Amino acid sequence: MRITTTILETREQIREWKKAGCTIGLVPTMGFLHEGHGSLIERCRRENDRVVVSVFVNPTQFGPNEDLEDYPRDFAHDTALCESLGADLIFHPEPEEMYHDACAYVNIHTLSENLCGKTRPVHFQGVCTVVSKLFHIVEPDTAYFGQKDAQQLAIIKKMVADLNFDIRIVGCPIVREKDGLAKSSRNTYLNKEERKAALCLYRAIQQGQKVIAKGCSSDMVVQQMEKIICEELLARIDYISVTDAITLQPVEQVERDVLVAMAVYIGKTRLIDNFSYEVMP
Amino acid sequence: MRITTTILETREQIREWKKAGCTIGLVPTMGFLHEGHGSLIERCRRENDRVVVSVFVNPTQFGPNEDLEDYPRDFAHDTALCESLGADLIFHPEPEEMYHDACAYVNIHTLSENLCGKTRPVHFQGVCTVVSKLFHIVEPDTAYFGQKDAQQLAIIKKMVADLNFDIRIVGCPIVREKDGLAKSSRNTYLNKEERKAALCLYRAIQQGQKVIAKGCSSDMVVQQMEKIICEELLARIDYISVTDAITLQPVEQVERDVLVAMAVYIGKTRLIDNFSYEVMP
Numbered sequence: 008m009r010i011t012t013t014i015l016e017t018r019e020q021i022r023e024w025k026k027a028g029c030t031i032g033l034v035p036t037m038g039f040l041h042e043g044h045g046s047l048i049e050r051c052r053r054e055n056d057r058v059v060v061s062v063f064v065n066p067t068q069f070g071p072n073e074d075l076e077d078y079p080r081d082f083a084h085d086t087a088l089c090e091s092l093g094a095d096l097i098f099h100p101e102p103e104e105m106y107h108d109a110c111a112y113v114n115i116h117t118l119s120e121n122l123c124g125k126t127r128p129v130h131f132q133g134v135c136t137v138v139s140k141l142f143h144i145v146e147p148d149t150a151y152f153g154q155k156d157a158q159q160l161a162i163i164k165k166m167v168a169d170l171n172f173d174i175r176i177v178g179c180p181i182v183r184e185k186d187g188l189a190k191s192s193r194n195t196y197l198n199k200e201e202r203k204a205a206l207c208l209y210r211a212i213q214q215g216q217k218v219i220a221k222g223c224s225s226d227m228v229v230q231q232m233e234k235i236i237c238e239e240l241l242a243r244i245d246y247i248s249v250t251d252a253i254t255l256q257p258v259e260q261v262e263r264d265v266l267v268a269m270a271v272y273i274g275k276t277r278l279i280d281n282f283s284y285e286v287m288p
Numbered sequence: 289m290r291i292t293t294t295i296l297e298t299r300e301q302i303r304e305w306k307k308a309g310c311t312i313g314l315v316p317t318m319g320f321l322h323e324g325h326g327s328l329i330e331r332c333r334r335e336n337d338r339v340v341v342s343v344f345v346n347p348t349q350f351g352p353n354e355d356l357e358d359y360p361r362d363f364a365h366d367t368a369l370c371e372s373l374g375a376d377l378i379f380h381p382e383p384e385e386m387y388h389d390a391c392a393y394v395n396i397h398t399l400s401e402n403l404c405g406k407t408r409p410v411h412f413q414g415v416c417t418v419v420s421k422l423f424h425i426v427e428p429d430t431a432y433f434g435q436k437d438a439q440q441l442a443i444i445k446k447m448v449a450d451l452n453f454d455i456r457i458v459g460c461p462i463v464r465e466k467d468g469l470a471k472s473s474r475n476t477y478l479n480k481e482e483r484k485a486a487l488c489l490y491r492a493i494q495q496g497q498k499v500i501a502k503g504c505s506s507d508m509v510v511q512q513m514e515k516i517i518c519e520e521l522l523a524r525i526d527y528i529s530v531t532d533a534i535t536l537q538p539v540e541q542v543e544r545d546v547l548v549a550m551a552v553y554i555g556k557t558r559l560i561d562n563f564s565y566e567v568m569p
Binding site for chain 1: 392394420446452
């Protein structure tokens with residue numbers, strides 16, 4: 008497995024592989040890899056001749072009061088995991104390599120404005136821009152994203168369609184801890200008490216899935232989920248929302264495929280979770 | 289020469305050429321081609337195995353009160369010119385093929401805000417977005433733009449650098465009528481009297497070149513050029529500006545390479561012209 012830190016050497020390696028007729032899969036990450044990332048790398052490995060993992064804590068997707076400085080990093084562990092899962096290349100640039108007097112950016116209307124976009128107004132512009140850059144550097148046939156970041160996944164899919172990137176986007180299921188907490192690099196921020204409190208997200212997800220299957224309104228789904236979160240003293244709701252699965256616009260009735268998404272603060276840590284619900288035709 | 293109207297058939301043709309090891313050059317245009325475009329196609333022909341010309345009047349780069357409806361079109365003439373210059377493919381999509389519920393866009397800070405950006409606030413976002421789309425559809429090795437649209441050229445170069453497009457951008461010199469008027473599809477809007485009045489732009493350019501060579505301040509260059517335009521009754525200045533050649537920020541003294549750019553209304557028609565001035569080290 009090779010590790011590159013510059014755009015130039017990454018491009019040269021990719022060009023060589025493309026010349027040899029290899030298909031390229033990309034798993035973009037911010038590092039501190041867990042089993043969720045692992046499942047993306049595994050699927051990428053199964054479906055492509057060459058597997059590229061990018062490990063880059065992208066500063067432009069963090070707001071001024073967010074956790075850029077504290078975001079956990081462990082490149083030795085990331086390298087070992089990628090190697091063990093059969094990745095061919097880790098692209099691990101410094102911020103200066105990626106952003107040099109940058110003026111250009113990519114963004115998306117509508118989809119980026121609600122859900123996490125309300126609390127994190129610059130986040131999805133940062134995501135769209137860095138993912139566009141990675142797509143131009145690696146030129147993958149397929150790129151893999153986790154469904155835990157459901158809004159990000161929907162936005163990337165729409166961005167790829169709107170801007171005609173010739174790349175297939177694959178969303179992979181949420182990977183959970185044994186007790187149900189969705190795997191996240193930010194789980195490391197939780198102390199013992201908070202870790203226990205964080206389970207309320209999964210309980211709310213389960214309750215939401217149960218209620219929605221009965222065919223009730225979005226309001227009812229949200230109320231039932233809110234009730235569970237509110238029972239947990241350390242939890243504070245950012246949002247719980249039922250939206251169209253593709254446009255991410257709020258829906259009143261569950262009459263088509265929806266995304267039920269939530270963000271909840273456990274102490275100072277902001278966690279997200281979600282589920283998709285498909286309406287049978 | 290082939291003409292395509294869909295993204296899919298264009299991609300299939302390009303893919304075939306790439307498989308055969310051909311280099312691809314792209315000349316993005318809004319059609320109504322003149323000798324300025326011709327010079328781009330000729331250079332593209334000399335430097336690439338395959339020459340693609342896009343002909344698309346991009347609605348998103350026109351403001352609400354601009355000339356989208358009136359913009360001149362003559363696809364039969366465009367086809368004949370491209371054929372005669374040895375183009376291999378014209379990509380000529382309808383707006384519906386290019387924009388379908390589009391939400392994603394590409395834009396650029398700073399460079400898009402002054403000069404033409406002041407009068408045309410949505411223009412360069414439209415340009416960056418459509419050029420990104422064309423780059424993703426055609427995946428050219430090299431793309432050719434005219435220096436007459438100097439701000440556009442500087443913005444595209446910066447966008448390509450910032451977003452890591454793997455594409456070489458070539459700027460080609462302004463082509464002028466015999467009497468000095470810069471070739472432009474919009475010259476067709478001018479009546480006989482206005483056509484004559486429009487020569488004041490070139491006279492101002494010549495005066496600016498003369499004055500700047502003497503090493504005076506930006507203000508002095510602009511004043512001298514303004515004086516010439518103001519002598520012409522049908523002319524109204526939008527802007528005349530001396531800027532850094534790369535960042536497009538105004539400069540007070542001509543101490544490094546600059547762009548001297550102007551936009552002038554002749555009657556209702558807005559014309560642009562410019563020259564670059566290189567400071568010897």
